[in-house]
Amino acid sequence: MKLKAVIIEDELPLLRELVETFSWRSVNCEVCGTASSVEEARRVISETRPDIIITDIKLPDGDGLSLLEEMPHRAAIIITGYSQIEFAQKALRVGAADFILKPLDDEELRQAVQRAVIKASEGHPLHGVSGKTSNALVHDALLFIQKQFHKDVSLLEAAEHLEITEGHLASIFKKETGKTFVQVLTEHRMTVAATLLKDPRKRISDVAEACGYNDSTYFSKVFRRTVGMSPRRYREQE
Numbered sequence: 629m630k631l632k633a634v635i636i637e638d639e640l641p642l643l644r645e646l647v648e649t650f651s652w653r654s655v656n657c658e659v660c661g662t663a664s665s666v667e668e669a670r671r672v673i674s675e676t677r678p679d680i681i682i683t684d685i686k687l688p689d690g691d692g693l694s695l696l697e698e699m700p701h702r703a704a705i706i707i708t709g710y711s712q713i714e715f716a717q718k719a720l721r722v723g724a725a726d727f728i729l730k731p732l733d734d735e736e737l738r739q740a741v742q743r744a745v746i747k748a749s750e751g752h753p754l755h756g757v758s759g760k761t762s763n764a765l766v767h768d769a770l771l772f773i774q775k776q777f778h779k780d781v782s783l784l785e786a787a788e789h790l791e792i793t794e795g796h797l798a799s800i801f802k803k804e805t806g807k808t809f810v811q812v813l814t815e816h817r818m819t820v821a822a823t824l825l826k827d828p829r830k831r832i833s834d835v836a837e838a839c840g841y842n843d844s845t846y847f848s849k850v851f852r853r854t855v856g857m858s859p860r861r862y863r864e865q866e
């Protein structure tokens with residue numbers, strides 16, 4: 629049984645790209661409808677009852693977050709531009725959705741859709757997917773990172789949130805992702821930091837704090853080690 633997805637995007641070339649170039653079949657999904665406005669989306673969602681909603685934040689007659697709060701779905705992905713990144717992060721912190729940034733990266737899109745499929749499959753079993761498989765637990769751990777990265781979080785806190793042992797989470801996380809929890813947490817923080825640094829109005833100390841670092845000097849060291857240059861140099865070259 630395939631999961632159903634609805635895509636809501638007012639940029640028609642991007643909408644066409646999402647529908648036509650992504651291999652929905654490979655993740656056991658099908659696009660059952662599209663829309664380019666909130667009004668149209670309400671109608672399409674009511675008619676098709678999708679498992680997954682993929683929506684831009686900014687739409688001609690409203691916003692995607694309000695739509696997600698209003699319409700039923702099992703999982704959601706928010707598409708957002710750089711200028712809306714903090715809005716998207718806020719949405720994640722309250723559990724609204726996963727998010728991907730424009731311009732869309734094929735691999736990031738694939739990973740986001742896979743996470744959405746796993747989430748939508750909980751309580752709606754598919755072959756090879758169940759609510760508490762290792763894959764599902766790691767998916768939940770990844771969502772925990774996305775929602776809590778701005779805080780001083782740890783593997784232990786993630787394990788307690790998932791109601792499993794720290795050792796079990798460490799083991800399945802490494803097996804499923806090929807990386808440790810801390811490595812993925814750091815990479816996510818640095819990805820967000822790189823985006824925030826594009827805004828010249830933000831001080832480096834503000835970016836550090838937004839990414840969970842109280843010590844901006846330590847943040848700069850981690851950024852240099854991960855990205856290959858200091859935050860200041862990264863900003864200058866942008």
